[in-house]
Amino acid sequence: MAAITRLAKRASFVSSLATRTLTSSQVNAPPHAAATFRRFPPRDNPSKRCVQWVFLGCPGVGKGTYASRLSNLLAVPHIATGDLVRDELASSGPFSSKLSDIVNQGQLVSDEIIISLLSKRLGAGEAKGELGFILDGFPRTIKQAEILEGVTDIDLVINLKLREDVLLEKCLGRRICNQCGGNFNVASIDIKAENGSPGIIMAPLLPPVNCMSKLITRSDDTEAVVKERLRIYHEMTQPVEEFYRSRGKLLEFNLPGGIPESWPKLLQVLNLDDCEDKRSAAA
Ligand SMILES: Nc1ncnc2c1ncn2[C@@H]1O[C@H](COP(=O)(O)OP(=O)(O)O)[C@@H](O)[C@H]1O
Numbered sequence: 013m014a015a016i017t018r019l020a021k022r023a024s025f026v027s028s029l030a031t032r033t034l035t036s037s038q039v040n041a042p043p044h045a046a047a048t049f050r051r052f053p054p055r056d057n058p059s060k061r062c063v064q065w066v067f068l069g070c071p072g073v074g075k076g077t078y079a080s081r082l083s084n085l086l087a088v089p090h091i092a093t094g095d096l097v098r099d100e101l102a103s104s105g106p107f108s109s110k111l112s113d114i115v116n117q118g119q120l121v122s123d124e125i126i127i128s129l130l131s132k133r134l135g136a137g138e139a140k141g142e143l144g145f146i147l148d149g150f151p152r153t154i155k156q157a158e159i160l161e162g163v164t165d166i167d168l169v170i171n172l173k174l175r176e177d178v179l180l181e182k183c184l185g186r187r188i189c190n191q192c193g194g195n196f197n198v199a200s201i202d203i204k205a206e207n208g209s210p211g212i213i214m215a216p217l218l219p220p221v222n223c224m225s226k227l228i229t230r231s232d233d234t235e236a237v238v239k240e241r242l243r244i245y246h247e248m249t250q251p252v253e254e255f256y257r258s259r260g261k262l263l264e265f266n267l268p269g270g271i272p273e274s275w276p277k278l279l280q281v282l283n284l285d286d287c288e289d290k291r292s293a294a295a
Pocket of ligand 1: 070071072093094095097114118119120121123126149150151152153156232241
């Protein structure tokens with residue numbers, strides 16, 4: 013974890029990094045993915061694990077849902093850069109005025125701003141004694157991946173996948189309770205198998221009665237903006253998949269359906285299916 017705080021120092025060099033590539037001596041040697049799983053032997057006590065994981069995947073795929081569940085299970089913080097951006101937007105922080113247009117048009121925030129926000133969050137976590145992290149929404153560009161690779165070891169990158177028509181529906185169905193902050197989804201997906209493609213069923217994740225009247229929709233979850241975010245994902249973030257694939261760190265995971273089908277399968281592929289705490293991992 014100490015290494016990650018170097019990200020804060022590195023943040024001041026981001027502008028200069030934007031114009032040059034890291035040399036191999038600045039980039040940590042990539043461990044093979046198989047070694048990743050051997051790093052976490054204490055299956056009986058997942059809280060002893062100190063994972064440094066990344067979630068990749070298109071908008072709406074469920075990165076937040078599964079990253080948050082794994083974070084509860086493994087007792088490591090779930091750090092979503094989208095949340096950091098939204099917190100900054102809601103505050104009167106130094107970047108708030110620059111951010112709203114960028115986010116509402118579905119564009120990426122500059123590497124300089126995003127690294128500054130992430131460094132601040134990691135520094136605050138380290139001061140509280142946090143160990144490890146599950147990053148969600150970072151890195152989103154090759155440049156961000158190179159910067160991260162230069163300051164810490166990422167053990168595993170989980171790449172969540174779902175068909176594109178479902179991604180759009182899931183984004184449009186997202187709702188947040190403006191009181192408790194809970195994330196819900198009113199989309200009900202029921203796509204029949206067709207021409208050799210499997211069908212997919214995803215039940216809505218409905219809020220409790222208390223939250224019903226307090227639901228809001230993210231301002232960037234409109235059809236036009238989601239389509240733009242998907243386009244940007246393919247252009248800017250998809251190459252990050254190859255970045256980690258070539259380093260043996262990428263775990264591809266095709267979501268078979270909603271949480272009841274996908275969560276146990278994800279635990280299985282992560283060799284976490286015998287964790288005692290899995291039943292209590294919060295939604
Ligand atoms: N790593 C990042 N680099 C640049 N911009 C980011 C990053 N993470 C989040 N953002 C900004 O915050 C917005 C919301 O992010 P997020 O909640 O992760 O969205 P999504 O649901 O599309 O994955 C993004 O569209 C982008 O403007």
